[in-house]
Amino acid sequence: MISLKNCNKYFHKGSVNEVFALNSVNLDIAEGDFISIIGSNGAGKSTLLNSIAGVFMLDSGSIMIGDRDVTSWPEYKRAKFLSRVFQDPLLGTCPSATIEQNIALAKKRGQWRGFSRGVKVKDRPEFQEKLKILGLGLENRLQDKVGLLSGGQRQALTMLMATMIRPEVLLLDEHVAALDPKTARQILTLTEEIVGHQELTTLMITHNMKHAIQFGNRLIMLHQGRVISDVAGEEKKNLTVGDLLQKFYASSEEELVTDAMLLA
Amino acid sequence: MTVYAALGAIEQGLVYGIMVIGVYLTFRILDFPDLTVDGSLPLGASISAVAITSGINPYLSLVFALAGGFVAGMITAILNTKFKILHLLASILTMIALYSINIRIMGGPNVALLGSATVFDPVINWGIPGQYAGILIFAIFSVSVTAFIVWFLKTELGLAILATGDNPRMITSLGVNTHAVIILGVGLSNGLVALSGALIAQNQGAADVGMGIGTIIAGLASVIIGETIFGDNSVLRAFIAALLGSVVYRLAIALALGVEFGDFSFNPSDLNLITAVLVIFALIAPGIKKKMVAR
Ligand SMILES: Nc1ncnc2c1ncn2[C@@H]1O[C@H](COP(=O)(O)OP(=O)(O)O)[C@@H](O)[C@H]1O
Ligand SMILES: [Mg+2]
Numbered sequence: 262m263i264s265l266k267n268c269n270k271y272f273h274k275g276s277v278n279e280v281f282a283l284n285s286v287n288l289d290i291a292e293g294d295f296i297s298i299i300g301s302n303g304a305g306k307s308t309l310l311n312s313i314a315g316v317f318m319l320d321s322g323s324i325m326i327g328d329r330d331v332t333s334w335p336e337y338k339r340a341k342f343l344s345r346v347f348q349d350p351l352l353g354t355c356p357s358a359t360i361e362q363n364i365a366l367a368k369k370r371g372q373w374r375g376f377s378r379g380v381k382v383k384d385r386p387e388f389q390e391k392l393k394i395l396g397l398g399l400e401n402r403l404q405d406k407v408g409l410l411s412g413g414q415r416q417a418l419t420m421l422m423a424t425m426i427r428p429e430v431l432l433l434d435e436h437v438a439a440l441d442p443k444t445a446r447q448i449l450t451l452t453e454e455i456v457g458h459q460e461l462t463t464l465m466i467t468h469n470m471k472h473a474i475q476f477g478n479r480l481i482m483l484h485q486g487r488v489i490s491d492v493a494g495e496e497k498k499n500l501t502v503g504d505l506l507q508k509f510y511a512s513s514e515e516e517l518v519t520d521a522m523l524l525a
Numbered sequence: 526m527t528v529y530a531a532l533g534a535i536e537q538g539l540v541y542g543i544m545v546i547g548v549y550l551t552f553r554i555l556d557f558p559d560l561t562v563d564g565s566l567p568l569g570a571s572i573s574a575v576a577i578t579s580g581i582n583p584y585l586s587l588v589f590a591l592a593g594g595f596v597a598g599m600i601t602a603i604l605n606t607k608f609k610i611l612h613l614l615a616s617i618l619t620m621i622a623l624y625s626i627n628i629r630i631m632g633g634p635n636v637a638l639l640g641s642a643t644v645f646d647p648v649i650n651w652g653i654p655g656q657y658a659g660i661l662i663f664a665i666f667s668v669s670v671t672a673f674i675v676w677f678l679k680t681e682l683g684l685a686i687l688a689t690g691d692n693p694r695m696i697t698s699l700g701v702n703t704h705a706v707i708i709l710g711v712g713l714s715n716g717l718v719a720l721s722g723a724l725i726a727q728n729q730g731a732a733d734v735g736m737g738i739g740t741i742i743a744g745l746a747s748v749i750i751g752e753t754i755f756g757d758n759s760v761l762r763a764f765i766a767a768l769l770g771s772v773v774y775r776l777a778i779a780l781a782l783g784v785e786f787g788d789f790s791f792n793p794s795d796l797n798l799i800t801a802v803l804v805i806f807a808l809i810a811p812g813i814k815k816k817m818v819a820r
Contacts, residue, residue, distance in 0.1 A: 335702075337700050340697070351692075353695055354695060355687070355691045355696070358687060358688065362684055366696065366699055369681055369699070371700035374701070376680045377680060377681055378681075379681050379684035380679075380684075422699075
């Protein structure tokens with residue numbers, strides 16, 4: 262479904278601030294995979310998702326989604342089959358537009374936008390039905406501006422918008438990190454429901470190891486721009502937080518050892 | 526203020542209101558401060574005046590003016606989006622270039638339209654007196670333009686324009702090419718400004734290369750006045766407010782020009798100073814300041 266080959270990404274290449282954010286990343290993702298991604302701050306998790314989404318171009322390597330080589334495609338073109346939910350609830354919606362206008366915008370994801378009415382009367386029942394699933398009472402507030410909603414409400418709406426038309430790939434970048442624990446749990450449950458129901462290929466970044474273990478059928482750990490661990494199937498099911506910590510320290514120590522060897 | 530002066534101010538407010546709607550589109554909707562308008566207003570005037578003096582129907586000349594303004598706006602937007610020039614600077618570059626272009630179009634710094642056909646002829650032929658003909662025609666044009674823009678911003682494409690100004694990252698992730706939207710939006714804005722310029726030229730009987738100076742400041746003043754008095758909590762309301770803001774602004778200017786302090790009174794040439802001071806006050810005033818900074 263998604264195939265990353267030898268992906269390298271630098272920031273500020275050639276300057277003193279040079280960051281090697283993705284270091285020869287190879288990844289094959291099967292259709293229907295739900296992958297949770299963990300790693301320390303600055304490990305390159307967001308860079309990985311942004312590369313897949315086309316926010317910037319790779320320095321080298323290639324990305325296939327389905328049978329398309331999207332390596333040089335701009336972000337807006339990839340959006341046709343790819344949806345995202347950001348960490349910041351403010352990023353996923355348009356505050357000065359109404360709830361129904363936001364959903365209508367999402368319903369046209371990746372399609373030609375012409376001169377017919379932005380919000381079509383015949384679509385309202387569908388909007389209300391989908392909003393009802395969120396259980397936040399938003400189905401009665403179609404004309405309210407999204408700027409009036411709380412962070413959790415906006416994130417739930419963003420989830421709905423991202424999957425309004427089924428994406429081939431769903432990218433979630435710490436999409437519950439900015440929410441209080443209770444709301445975070447609700448949004449995660451909603452995520453699981455939607456992903457299961459639409460059978461979406463999903464990549465979910467989280468900094469919560471418990472969530473990483475609980476959700477998805479595969480887990481990837483990134484460190485300094487490299488994939489240092491990739492577990493799936495039974496092994497993933499039986500993972501514990503202790504296992505994850507051990508894997509992390511093992512690979513970091515390994516690095517220390519290699520560094521020490523290089524210096525010696 | 527005499528009734529005559531008030532009628533004149535309303536007439537001006539309506540015709541410049543078309544420009545203000547263009548300014549609202551860039552400045553508020555697209556969040557793209559655009560100074561191209563100081564050049565595209567006289568561009569519209571030049572194109573229309575030259576077209577009319579070479580025998581083209583005055584209404585048709587408006588279409589040419591609109592198209593010319595559209596292209597000017599597109600150039601500014603392309604400089605900004607494709608070549609990464611800061612929007613303010615990109616628009617100043619286009620504006621400066623237009624000064625030369627406008628003189629080329631007119632073959633000199635101005636073109637007189639005395640005795641030529643204008644868009645007012647049909648109305649005057651119906652027997653409506655001159656000072657009302659302007660108001661009537663400008664009311665029709667400005668209300669139609671307002672209605673068009675409000676309709677347009679409610680279409681699928683229009684919603685994408687609103688979202689581009691509001692949250693470009695979100696609308697990009699929904700598959701919209703924001704560069705194309707900005708080019709379209711800034712083009713449309715300057716098309717309207719040029720239309721306004723063409724109508725102004727036909728009304729005052731001449732196109733002049735200097736008639737665009739201060740357009741952006743007058744536009745901003747009208748936008749701020751409109752928002753403050755009439756509010757902006759829906760697209761419909763915001764654009765009606767922009768149009769009415771333009772009328773109130775011209776009335777305020779007419780009042781100011783009529784004020785006398787002993788021997789002192791304002792000249793029409795003081796208009797830009799008065800406007801600049803007004804905009805500065807509006808920007809400093811706390812409530813409005815919050816609003817401007819928050820955007
Ligand atoms: N747009 C950018 N410009 C410069 N440096 C960046 C940019 N995005 C990320 N980086 C750097 O790349 C590295 C990886 O960042 P990121 O992928 O955001 O990490 P995380 O795993 O925390 O999501 C960090 O060192 C970060 O500072
Ligand atoms: Mg991150």
